[in-house]
Amino acid sequence: MSTSNSPTRQSEGASRTRRVDWPQILQSACRIIERDAPGLEELARRVGVSRSELQRQFTHRLGVSPKAYAQTLNLHRLAKGMGTRRNVLDAVFEAGFGTNSAAYAASEALGVTPGRLRGELDIGWWMGLSDLGWMLLGATAAGICWLTFGSEPGELLEELRAAFPRARLYNDEARLYTWFETVRDFVLLPREALDLPLDIQGTAFQSRVWRVLRDIPLGKTETYGEVARRLGEPQAVRAVASACARNHVALLIPCHRVVAADGNPGGYRWGLRRKKNLLRREAGARAQPASIAGVNQAVAPASRSDPAR
Numbered sequence: 455m456s457t458s459n460s461p462t463r464q465s466e467g468a469s470r471t472r473r474v475d476w477p478q479i480l481q482s483a484c485r486i487i488e489r490d491a492p493g494l495e496e497l498a499r500r501v502g503v504s505r506s507e508l509q510r511q512f513t514h515r516l517g518v519s520p521k522a523y524a525q526t527l528n529l530h531r532l533a534k535g536m537g538t539r540r541n542v543l544d545a546v547f548e549a550g551f552g553t554n555s556a557a558y559a560a561s562e563a564l565g566v567t568p569g570r571l572r573g574e575l576d577i578g579w580w581m582g583l584s585d586l587g588w589m590l591l592g593a594t595a596a597g598i599c600w601l602t603f604g605s606e607p608g609e610l611l612e613e614l615r616a617a618f619p620r621a622r623l624y625n626d627e628a629r630l631y632t633w634f635e636t637v638r639d640f641v642l643l644p645r646e647a648l649d650l651p652l653d654i655q656g657t658a659f660q661s662r663v664w665r666v667l668r669d670i671p672l673g674k675t676e677t678y679g680e681v682a683r684r685l686g687e688p689q690a691v692r693a694v695a696s697a698c699a700r701n702h703v704a705l706l707i708p709c710h711r712v713v714a715a716d717g718n719p720g721g722y723r724w725g726l727r728r729k730k731n732l733l734r735r736e737a738g739a740r741a742q743p744a745s746i747a748g749v750n751q752a753v754a755p756a757s758r759s760d761p762a763r
Contacts, residue, residue: 476511477585477642479503483512483520484583488631491524516583517605523583526607577618578626581607584638586728590614591634593626597651598633601703603724617702637705641732644672644739648706656700659690663697670711673740675733677715699723705732 483501486492497520498505513519518526577599579592584603590610592600600617604610615623633650640648656664666684670676678698682690698709701723710729714720722729 474503476515479508480512480515480583481585481638481642483508484516484523485635487520487524488527488582491527494520515585517587518583527582576622576624577614578624578630579611579614580625580627580630580634581610582634582638585641586724586731589634589638591630591637592623593630593633594653597653598703598706599653601637601706603704603728640705642735644732644736647672650706652703652706654703654707656697659693660697660700663694664701664707667698667701667707667709667712670708671740673736675711675713677713678720679715681712695721711736 479501483497486497486500492500494505494509498508501508503511509519512523516523577592577594579590579600581588581590583589586603588604588607588610590600590602590604590607591598592614600614602610602613604613611623636650637648654664655661662685663681666681676684678691678694679688681694682688685694687693694712698712699721701707701709704710704724710722710732712720719726719729719733
């Protein structure tokens with residue numbers, strides 16, 4: 455008996471033949487998982503693609519399966535619950551894990567057991583998937599102090615802990631999710647300014663460099679030498695490159711817009727592939743004036759307060 459005309463096969467064929475905007479579809483899938491974590495079948499139905507293709511594209515492009523992403527988000531919420539619940543078991547169930555053993559198995563993604571997540575901290579953080587991979591956003595009460603990309607969520611958190619060894623960290627999904635969404639949307643559809651509060655601190659020279667970087671328009675680039683000349687220190691090319699490398703707030707301080715003297719992308723803290731993708735998308739956005747007309751390029755100066763390092 456032939457099954458070539460079955461609904462399942464027709465759906466599979468439609469997903470393969472029609473043009474699919476996978477970055478947008480996967481971003482929508484991430485948002486759905488972040489809200490209520492449906493099963494793969496339901497998730498595929500809600501984003502309008504086949505189950506098998508969603509599983510394949512999600513895992514290939516974002517580096518983790520939909521199920522694993524949902525489990526990692528539950529761990530983030532579990533970390534928050536450890537600070538407010540009297541025992542680990544209460545937090546495990548409220549974070550969405552059915553059993554204590556399930557939480558311990560999933561916790562391998564962060565490299566810690568649920569019991570070690572307990573603690574009072576003073577830098578809020580939230581992490582999720584973007585079209586550039588895992589994205590970790592950290593903020594003090596004054597503003598964003600950390601925005602990084604990577605392929606492993608546990609490594610991103612460890613990097614944050616190492617950068618602020620005397621800080622106390624806590625999951626702050628409720629406050630930071632809107633900012634996270636703003637940045638994630640920018641990755642897919644760049645606009646002139648990411649107007650979010652910053653709380654950063656560097657040396658006097660680093661601060662001057664970062665301020666110049668924030669003045670580079672969307673879709674434009676400058677060389678390290680050009681940035682140095684704008685600072686009135688044309689010999690400080692290496693120092694400019696060092697300041698770019700020490701930037702911990704991707705996109706909001708757009709160090710990806712600084713390139714080598716020969717026009718090549720040069721280095722990037724979060725990987726050359728991400729830098730090229732950002733520059734390509736920003737150039738495309740600038741080529742469509744209607745999409746960015748009227749946007750105010752001015753952003754508030756960064757706060758000089760920062761947690762003790």
